[in-house]
Amino acid sequence: MKHRHPPTLLATLAIWAMATTGLAHADTGKLLLTGGVSTIAGSAGGGITPWAVIGSNATEGEIGVSAYATRAATRDYGLNGYGVAVGWHDRVELSLARQDFDASPAVALNGIAPFGVAPGQHIKMDVLGLKVKVAGEAVLDADNWMPQIAVGLEHKQVHPGSIGSVLDFLGAKTSGTDLYVSATKLLLDKSLLLNGTLRSTNANQNGLLGFGSAAPGKNSRSLQPEFSVAYLINKHVAVGAEYRFKPNNLQALGAAVGLGAALxxxxxxxxxxxxxxxxxxSLTLAYVDLGRIVPGITGHRRQTGYYLSAQVAF
Structure with missing residues (x-):
């Protein structure tokens, strides 16, 4: 079955925001880079983890919009993504993203069982995000230690194509919702931004391999911390690092069926x-280390590579 791409909805969301706000008050008071960039899931933050900031250039009393496109490539896999986010009064963020994951190595799974995985198979995933600021000001209250705090969700729908039979074998669902809380603080006198996120999830590889697992794998949610630090070299350039803990839901199932650590x-x-x-x-370039992604079909190689993203914001 073919699944419809959502570019019309993405475009409609962006056009509505810009039409409502007259290009969303482009000359606003936000400092450069303090609103983060677009994550792979579409929300504002770093590349792989959300921050408590609200995306776009809009400040209190304004509505803004941002859009992004990204490309990530590792030793065996590739990911293209694009999306749009709307920020309302620097309080609420609504985002929509589409991911296209090149899962070509998965054809090797046919050697384990007759899954019928097609050569060159791609996995697509849609992510609808909502984030609400509930306390604090990451930037404006630079003279105290109270961070900005936001709660959010990411509802994900996977379109696995011929890999659907693999997800059925694993007992993984094709949709799920991550819940998270983020705390972000800019120490302006030190040019340092700090973020911590705690995520409730049962997603496998961010959802690209579905959600949960058949027994003896882990099907229930777990809490996974995520951290970001960024140093503002000047008002135009920031450097930083991120670390995102991941659930390991599938390994026990793989071991039980004789695959060892293949999952x-x-x-x-x-x-x-x-x-x-x-x-x-804004443009973001990163060196990424995604660890092992289904190592049983990639010779247990670590998936290191690059991440490149471009964002426009109003």
């Missing part, structure tokens, strides 16, 4: 540099 999931991490040549444009 192991590792933590994600990156080192990034973000450049904002103007208030409306």
């Amino acid at each position: 192991r999931e590792d933590d994600w991490k990156d080192l990034f540099v973000a450049w904002a040549p103007s208030k409306n444009l």
